[in-house]
Amino acid sequence: MFIPWMPVAASRQAGRIHFVYYFATGIAIAVFSIVVAVLAYSVLHFRVGPDDESDGPPTHGHTTLEIAWTAIPAVLVTAISIVSAVVLAQNGRAGSNPLIVKVKAVQFAWAFTYPNGKSYGSLTLPKNRPVKLEITSGDVIHSFWVPQFSQKQDAVPGQVNDLVITPDRLGTFPVVCTELCGLGHALMRSHADVVTPAKFAAFMKGGAQTGPPGLAVFQQNGCGGCHTFKPANATGTVGPDLDNLKSEAAKANRGPLTAFIHESIVDPAAYIQPGYPDAMPHVFGTQIPANQLTQLVQYLSKGAK
Numbered sequence: 661m662f663i664p665w666m667p668v669a670a671s672r673q674a675g676r677i678h679f680v681y682y683f684a685t686g687i688a689i690a691v692f693s694i695v696v697a698v699l700a701y702s703v704l705h706f707r708v709g710p711d712d713e714s715d716g717p718p719t720h721g722h723t724t725l726e727i728a729w730t731a732i733p734a735v736l737v738t739a740i741s742i743v744s745a746v747v748l749a750q751n752g753r754a755g756s757n758p759l760i761v762k763v764k765a766v767q768f769a770w771a772f773t774y775p776n777g778k779s780y781g782s783l784t785l786p787k788n789r790p791v792k793l794e795i796t797s798g799d800v801i802h803s804f805w806v807p808q809f810s811q812k813q814d815a816v817p818g819q820v821n822d823l824v825i826t827p828d829r830l831g832t833f834p835v836v837c838t839e840l841c842g843l844g845h846a847l848m849r850s851h852a853d854v855v856t857p858a859k860f861a862a863f864m865k866g867g868a869q870t871g872p873p874g875l876a877v878f879q880q881n882g883c884g885g886c887h888t889f890k891p892a893n894a895t896g897t898v899g900p901d902l903d904n905l906k907s908e909a910a911k912a913n914r915g916p917l918t919a920f921i922h923e924s925i926v927d928p929a930a931y932i933q934p935g936y937p938d939a940m941p942h943v944f945g946t947q948i949p950a951n952q953l954t955q956l957v958q959y960l961s962k963g964a965k
């Protein structure tokens with residue numbers, strides 16, 4: 661396309677959706693052009709003379725014209741409906757062997773779990789294989805969106821919504837939360853890497869989970885959306901800078917560092933850091949499994965100064 665009206669289509673579904681867009685837009689442009697042309701012709705051609713104050717000639721209906729302007733739009737609207745219905749049906753089809761990835765949204769992060777049981781904070785997908793995302797939420801309503809895949813799907817607590825994607829373009833594309841979900845909503849972003857099938861097979865085997873175990877817990881629970889923490893490359897500013905945890909724990913005077921961190925995560929309201937709102941989610945105590953919580957506390961206490 662000469663002008664990039666839309667994000668590049670990076671999946672088969674996106675290609676079809678773009679076709680529907682252009683199909684409907686093409687019809688709209690044709691109708692608009694005809695209407696404006698008739699209007700312009702009428703305005704110019706039937707313009708009254710300077711001194712003509714007489715009434716126009718009386719006109720009655722024009723049956724042929726009326727049938728035409730009823731029938732043509734009906735045909736066009738039906739055509740758009742049929743094309744949309746076909747695309748919708750095709751886009752919902754995952755085929756017989758889709759890759760199933762469980763997607764869990766929480767304030768304010770994404771977790772993607774693969775059939776091998778491993779979870780990641782970003783999405784890795786093989787090119788040209790249908791993927792079925794099973795999307796849910798751990799707290800409030802979020803919405804999964806990758807502009808280049810052209811589809812959105814709500815993440816609703818207590819419910820699993822499917823989304824089928826067949827990536828057909830290698831590259832890295834943003835994952836965006838597109839449902840206002842709280843203070844860190846604007847930061848609730850990740851990315852989708854579309855890789856070759858060979859690379860994907862290596863990814864599934866290797867696990868590619870880099871960094872200390874606590875890092876994954878930190879990323880999966882969206883801590884970085886609100887906190888700055890250098891070891892995790894996190895730059896959030898809603899909550900205190902966790903690089904300063906040691907001095908803040910001393911100031912708070914609520915026991916040893918690890919105890920303070922543990923309490924801050926499972927019961928944020930027990931001690932509110934002066935100058936900050938009570939904005940930290942109160943769900944982590946029940947949401948993060950005990951072993952992961954231990955890893956997270958260790959990870960934060962090691963990185964803290």
Ligand SMILES: [Cu+2]
Binds near residue numbers: 765801848
């Ligand atoms: Cu969200």
